[in-house]
Amino acid sequence: MLTGTTEDRRWVYLSYGLLAAIAVFVTHKLLFAILKTGKLSVYMIFGKVPVTYLVAVALVGVGLYVAMRRTAMDKFSSETIMELKRVAWPNRKETSGSTVVVLVVVVFFGLYLGLWDFIWSKLLQLVL
Numbered sequence: 001m002l003t004g005t006t007e008d009r010r011w012v013y014l015s016y017g018l019l020a021a022i023a024v025f026v027t028h029k030l031l032f033a034i035l036k037t038g039k040l041s042v043y044m045i046f047g048k049v050p051v052t053y054l055v056a057v058a059l060v061g062v063g064l065y066v067a068m069r070r071t072a073m074d075k076f077s078s079e080t081i082m083e084l085k086r087v088a089w090p091n092r093k094e095t096s097g098s099t100v101v102v103l104v105v106v107v108f109f110g111l112y113l114g115l116w117d118f119i120w121s122k123l124l125q126l127v128l
Helices: 006-037 051-068 071-086 092-127
Strands: none
Touching (some): 006 051, 006 071
8 A cells, every 4th residue: 555645645646647648648649640650540439539549548547557556556656755755845045046047057058059150150151
């Protein structure tokens, strides 16, 4: 059984749900592309839902069911919760300060590289 508070378990299960939703989307797009590449028609259910979407939901659902029944998944989730409780998260001031530093450095190097690109393009135009 997953250790941790109910709130911790909710976040873990929410993250699994989000990953499953992304997996359904990617699987659906992949199946859809495979069928279109093979020039096969994609059947629509109720005229709106492609059958590839339902196949993707079924595949990801079975995979999630199998994964959730394994004790290794519970152990991994419990260890993840314990590890995240030990993380020293930055406060708002540290986060905003770091963000400003990153933005300034990105703008500086963007301008620096843009300047060198401009200089080299003008030199190459003169040579060629």
